[in-house]
Amino acid sequence: MPELRTTTLVDAPVRTVAGALLDTRLLARSVRGLGLRISGGPVLYEGAALVGSAGRVSGTLAVTRADTTGVSAELVEGPLPRFRLRTDLRHTGGGTLVVDSVEWLSPGGPLGRLADVVVGRGLALKVLRARAAAVSARSAELLRARVVVGAAIVHEGRLLAQQRAYPPDTAGKWELPGGRVEPGETDHAAVIRECAEELAITVTPGDQVGPDVPLRRDLLLRAYTATLTAGTPTPADHQATRWLTTTDLPTLDWLPADRALLPSLLLP
Incomplete structure (x- = not known):
């Protein structure tokens, strides 16, 4: 051959x-x-x-x-x-x-x-x-691309995911919590801020997981592990949140960029 x-x-x-x-x-x-x-x-x-x-x-x-x-x-x-x-x-x-x-x-x-x-x-x-x-x-x-951070929050053996409410073309799809890194902000600081703003929780970010995932020519998604240290996830702008087991991960309708991270998010 x-x-x-x-x-x-x-x-x-x-x-x-x-x-x-x-x-x-x-x-x-x-x-x-x-x-x-x-x-x-x-x-x-x-x-x-x-x-x-x-x-x-x-x-x-x-x-x-x-x-x-x-x-x-x-x-x-x-x-x-x-x-x-x-x-x-x-x-x-x-x-x-x-x-x-x-x-x-x-x-x-x-x-x-x-x-x-x-x-x-x-x-x-x-x-x-x-x-x-x-x-x-x-x-x-x-x-040179700008960064959107994602938080892979694992608590008691389960991973936290959230379901988008908008825009219409992505409503109902699932993703990791997170958002854009602001000018002058570190990736870890963005993870902490976004989790507080989106879910009213406190987390401690850890190592990066998976590859950088391209979103647009000048924008990428970078995911980090995170430990929940205080609060109960309460979505502010999302339809729902859900704690997932390894069996649950492939069953959800993920956004394409977050789906690319799934092999790196398999739980122990």
């Missing part, structure tokens, strides 16, 4: 590069100039589906991994017996090493093997090079 691999060193932390990889638009832009099209939701997450096409030929990729270690996707419907795209991230002293690989299996017989040599390898290498350049550029953008 043919396989190609490329490596790129990106001058950004692992969580930032992982966030760049979650941007569906990044993948779409990197292949558009090659006559390929990719469409899907705004953010990649485990279980998401991407639809790709080249002319009249189309296929569906299922995302099997999307976290701080990288992204993987496999063809579940399309013209090839097998196609897999994998990106692994490794921390180094000089930045983040991005290891991209693609492997595929063409239809059998001499024509299939000829297609691998003449078309498949060349196209796969172009895709990997374009993707590497796009990841580097998007990571640089995210380093």
Whole structure:
């Protein structure tokens, strides 16, 4: 089965590069100039589906991994017996090493093997090079982006989530408590302030969990663990709050950015 691999060193932390990889638009832009099209939701997450096409030929990729270690996707419907795209991230002293690989299996017989040599390898290498350049550029953008913080508040083995009341296009969906970091404010200070304003509770923020998640070109979501130290969550501007077990997490209709964090929010 043919396989190609490329490596790129990106001058950004692992969580930032992982966030760049979650941007569906990044993948779409990197292949558009090659006559390929990719469409899907705004953010990649485990279980998401991407639809790709080249002319009249189309296929569906299922995302099997999307976290701080990288992204993987496999063809579940399309013209090839097998196609897999994998990106692994490794921390180094000089930045983040991005290891991209693609492997595929063409239809059998001499024509299939000829297609691998003449078309498949060349196209796969172009895709990997374009993707590497796009990841580097998007990571640089995210380093300058404004931050929205999310609080992963765990109490007695359960995670706190809140249900949006507005705007209409997101009403009813679930998210972590949090909000934008104000100018001159630290991420931790924003977590404390937002939890007090939104839920009338006091929390102590801890370490970051999961990757930076792109919301817009100049805005990202960054989540932190938090310990509830005082108060009972009382929503001010949300429909409801709910304490969730690990079994509950995948059953809610999460906002896409918060859904991307779920693999990092699995409870002990």
